[in-house]
Amino acid sequence: NAGVTQTPKFQVLKTGQSMTLQCAQDMNHNSMYWYRQDPGMGLRLIYYSASEGTTDKGEVPNGYNVSRLNKREFSLRLESAAPSQTSVYFCASSAQTGGETQYFGPGTRLLVL
């Protein structure tokens, strides 16, 4: 089992460009999450998907959209990247809504110039 995988590992964008971060899990988990991690601020929830077909906003959703493509995959899209979106993005999954143990992917480091 690969667990939670994310692509790409690193990306550089220019302001205004768009991109999609991909996340997949092979643990048959229902819930999936997208976080961003900035220095000194811990992890902040962007969006989550409690189950296939549903998505909800987290703490910092502005500038992002998500798609729960199927049970395995949860993508995060930046339509028009801004320098403030420079961050490390983590995808996570848990067995069920409110599942205590979240399993994290390796992260995507995004730099917006």
Added chain:
Amino acid sequence: EDKVVQSPLSLVVHEGDTVTLNCSYEVTNFRSLLWYKQEKKAPTFLFMLTSSGIEKKSGRLSSILDKKELFSILNITATQTGDSAIYLCAGRNNYGQNFVFGPGTRLSVLP
């Protein structure tokens, strides 16, 4: 607004030392508090604590939560260089998916 604060933000010790990391939380309708260890990449789960006050242990690591004072501590005894990491604390409530993370404590263990 829910909030989690950790202290210290950074700590440098030598191998063999014992360390205590602190996490205080303000979480409406509190359900649980989680500790994670983050080395180079993804956070990995360490412990989950609830208001029961039951101490959790795993090898040299232990953690307990004080529901009255709204804080938790993570103890690491006989530290090793492999313990060097960022330790994250997160609180969550009963409502849904909102895990509120603290800023983390960066622990450096020198040989």
